[in-house]
Amino acid sequence: MNEKPTTSLNPSQESVAQTSSGYVMLAVLVVVLAFAILSAFSEAVGLAIVGALACLFVAKGFYMLQPNQAAAILLFGNYTGTDRRTGLRWVWPWMSKVKLSTRANNIISEMIKVNDLRGNPIEMAAQVVWRVTDTAQALFDVEDYKAFVKVQIEAAVRAIGSHYPYDDFEHQEVTLRGNSDQVKSELRDELINRLQVAGITVDECGFTHLAYASEIAGAMLRRQQAQAVVAARKTLVEGAVGMVEMALDMLSQKNIVELDGERRSALVSNLMVVLCSERDTQPIVNAGIGQQSKG
Template identity: 55%
Template sequence: MKELEIRSWPGIPVLILVLALLALAVWGFIDGVRSGDGMQLTIALVAAIVLLVSLAGFYMVEPNQAAVLTLFGKYVGTVKEQGLRWNNPFFSAKKVSLRVRNFESGRLKVNELDGSPIEIAAVIVWKVVDSAEAVFNVDDYESFVHVQSEAAIRAMASSHPYDQHEDGQISLRSHAAEISQHLKEQLDERLTTAGVDVLEARISHLAYAPEIAQAMLQRQQANAVIAARTRIVEGAVSMVEMALEQLKAKGMVELDDERRAHMVSNLLVVLCSDRATQPVVNTGSLY
């Protein structure tokens, strides 16, 4: 069911008119009693009852709010004009907030793509864009948003790894923008039937579950050490190669294979060591 906007009467002028007519009906009733005119009494009494019933047609619409009107269970339309409004007194008005709202999901425990348990939470910013769908398509649209958001977060977390792999796959920890966009798309798909638009969805908490957090920290540290050592070795080999090429190009020292191997070994030890090396000065021959 799609939203249908209808016109409403401005409340203040209608209220003034109703009060004036009600005062006139009261005066007519009193005058009828004095004159003994039964017809005037009847007309004044009926007019007063009609005017009193019409007072039920007044309702307030605040800024960024909509009033969904129904007549004996049938949807009539939605009024978004602000202030005191008036419609048919037999209409029932249900107020729906169109303001931007946000909430943070609780910390959910989910198995990510590789099967490791993680804790994840997200902040969801949303608002109602179709009041009729929000009221009639779901039982309680606020509860619907919370439940579907939790389901979307679980589905998104289980479809991505926590850490990035060598194949460049999108991960929860290293691709925040892509993950947020993916979560927003899933939420839009789930909440569109309730007339809700998701403005933003971002992860607010992400961590390994406590039972594996220490082991995963050690694995991350090991990966970091391996990556650093790999970089150091690559740089050291390049420097040794450059040193040998420059010595050969300038003709400073002629090295046979044994001396070259000995020099390469010493340079690699110096360049790859994680501690400061202690030089040994040879005052004799090379051998």
């Protein structure tokens, strides 16, 4: 009926509690209750009182556990183990029970302002899925494990945010915005290291908000726009040079027209204007008309 616990040298490490099946003890309660009732009908007052007290004694030890729920068993304040078996359970009445959930919890942190690696203020908020893995550590190694999780999430977000720049326009560094998978993985590792003292692990995490702070958002937007314009111009010029080079090679190979240095420069200039102009160019056709000189 009783299940022996697995003892642990560390009082803050979870072990299996010595508890009993509640269904077996429920049958015992029914038998004792029937004995008390029969004693009362037979006018055996002493036996009836003993039976009633025994019923109260047995009834005091019942408790129930749902799936993914645990109960830490204490004997006069001393941790004796944790019961994770679901259903109706029973333990000695003088032992106290502290229930806690081992289900997955989802939390979204408050938006905080952090300075990134380059000192730029950014706004960050994280979403974390966590759960209790060691009930003894969660109950006895920290004052309030739920509040502990919230504080450590904020601390981890600040640490990760200060390790990387928000963005890198030259795409040569790991950034918060451009390498989200790597940053999320490092955030999870950071949280696991911080929360393991409370017997808590992290299943998943990510950022729900990541942006420049409002005081520099406008300037950074203009900078991004300028970088985009420069990149577009660079691509446009490189393409135009390639097309001009191809046009000159084809004209030369097919002997369509003989170009001296001056005419070659003029053709290159005209083609570059046509290809790089932001507006539609209008062709101008020159028609040379011969004139006779008067004597």
